[in-house]
Amino acid sequence: MDKTLIVTNDFPPRPGGIQAFLHSMALRLDPSRVVVYASTWKRGREGAEATAAFDAEQPFTVVRDRTTMLLPTARVTRRAVGLLREHGCRAVWFGAAAPLGLMAPALRRAGAERLVATTHGHEAGWAQLPAARQLLRRIGEGTDTLTYLGEYTRSRIAGALTPQAAARMVQLPPGVDEKTFHPGSGGAAVRARLGLTDRPVIVCVSRLVRRKGQDTLIEAMPRVLRAVPDAVLLIVGGGPYRADLEKLAASRGLTDSVRFTGPVEWEELPAHFGAGDVFAMPCRTRRGGLDVEGLGIVYLEASATGLPVVAGDSGGAPDAVLDGETGWVVPGGRPAETADRLVELLRDPALRERMGARGRGWVEEQWRWDLLAGKLRELLAPAG
Known part of the structure; x- marks a missing residue:
């Protein structure tokens, strides 16, 4: 696998299911070929110290944006493009398709050859709202693959996409560590x-x-x-x-x-x-x-x-x-x-x-x- 830039607003030490999903996946990729661009967990000394301590323990590079909510603004897009070029990444994985997947065209122009965006439950909600549906359609057109959790989320999100983008959807749910969760767990x-x-x-x-x-x-x-x-x-x-x-x-x-x-x-x-x-x-x-x-x-x-x-x-x-x-x-x-x-x-x-x-x-x-x-x-x- 070539180097991958993971762009995400959801990453530990911020708690949550999406955060755990992304971190678990990142740990199972080649750490020498992963760069994570993520938001800062929370402002203040305590949040900064917790984030720095977590990042120092990771086997891959983590770059934090100064904001606590990563959005596809012009500044954030420029930073993502800069990281893509600086680290020689050829693939991009958006940890949550909406709204960060809107940066896909800019990253494609900067040299990204594969753009994958993962959808979760909230994109299924977006698919019901007219303005948000249009954004999802743009994300689907700009990426190579949208992943989905299961049949429910696939069916909801696919309806907001072009037929071509819907046909490129692939299931990629969170996994379970069967060695951690087992009948003799205590x-x-x-x-x-x-x-x-x-x-x-x-x-x-x-x-x-x-x-x-x-x-x-x-x-x-x-x-x-x-x-x-x-x-x-x-x-x-x-x-x-x-x-x-x-x-x-x-x-x-x-x-x-x-x-x-x-x-x-x-x-x-x-x-x-x-x-x-x-x-x-x-x-x-x-x-x-x-x-x-x-x-x-x-x-x-x-x-x-x-x-x-x-x-x-x-x-x-x-x-x-x-x-x-x-x-x-x-x-x-x-x-x-x-x-x-x-x-x-x-x-x-x-x-x-x-x-x-x-x-x-x-x-x-x-x-x-x-x-x-x-x-x-x-x-x-x-x-x-």
Whole structure:
């Protein structure tokens, strides 16, 4: 692979799923052939120190823009062109197609031979808005390939592109580190620490926002408890919706049956997945389709850990589940349907084991980072 310039507004130490995706992919490319041009995480001494410390640990060159939000302005475009020429890059990977992919024509004129732009959930939202659709069309025309997470995002975004650009789309979802997320990830220790050793555990690992459906799980718990009286819902993560969720649990008299861990360090996440018997995140679509789940990598991380999953039907979440094999897809925002699937799984250890094993196998077959990084290397390779 020739040298690649990665242009992105989403890169660690800024937290988030897109950031983790890009970093994991970058680490699997040849570090001597990667240059990252990214925004600064946040202003101030603390942010600068955290960013500098992170960048110093990377095996590839990281160049930070002075802004905290990288946009395709004339200045940023000139800087990207300068880096392309300075480092002799022949390929460009836009970490998020919109809006940075608008710089593609300028980089092409500067000598880039391959231009790949990755789409996420927000581009699917853009595709519904007239002005944003036009920008997506321009990005599709200016790049060689737009990648997509799954069939949901592909179908939405393709409708905004020219037929030629839509035909060039290639699937490139985030991967799962099957060596980190596995059935022996330390869940027993988490259970013991939380006093849940002898209780059936439904675990939800995600940011606490309305779309994710933690409130649906709480509303489902009374129905679950009538069938499985000692069950507990373990909600892992932080976010702006936590106070509302705690009030909801208290109002339903579920203080002992709904536990909140708060934010958890990344290194501890595999063990928290492993603390569950079942993984559930019944996400739902909001804001008229503008707030949707792009894919839901947590379902695959749960599958890699050997858990059956219960997923909502928002956006691309069903793309991360083999319905009826690795778990079930339920209507988002429907506590009764969610509860019925949870009860079925909690009452049937053989079913949990069968679905968990199928999910683990599926991750190993199709979702490993090394497989997906290989696809990215092929996309970035100049023709001929």
